[in-house]
Amino acid sequence: MSDEAITLLRSIVDRLDRIEQRTAPVVTTVAATMTQREAMKLLGYSDRESFWVAIRRLGIPYSKLSERRALFRREDIDAVLKQRQVGTRKVRAA
Numbered sequence: 001m002s003d004e005a006i007t008l009l010r011s012i013v014d015r016l017d018r019i020e021q022r023t024a025p026v027v028t029t030v031a032a033t034m035t036q037r038e039a040m041k042l043l044g045y046s047d048r049e050s051f052w053v054a055i056r057r058l059g060i061p062y063s064k065l066s067e068r069r070a071l072f073r074r075e076d077i078d079a080v081l082k083q084r085q086v087g088t089r090k091v092r093a094a
Contacts, residue, residue: 032074039072058084
């Protein structure tokens with residue numbers, strides 16, 4: 001491969017690295033959030049009204065984007081599920 005091609009490839013890799021550094025926090029934030037439908041599925045609800053009663057009862061925080069849209073943080077839902085966990089799993093030695 002020629003020196004010119006190697007220089008070009010290094011330049012492209014550097015640019016991609018910079019793009020990745022700028023977008024990584026955004027991707028992580030988006031991946032860490034869930035829509036109402038996703039949260040309903042995770043918690044086992046098919047009825048929106050029952051879902052919202054449970055959200056208020058359990059105190060799961062959410063961000064209201066509009067009158068009909070809400071976002072939930074996965075870690076908040078996981079924390080509530082962990083608090084409500086009953087019993088422990090025993091791991092057998094192999």
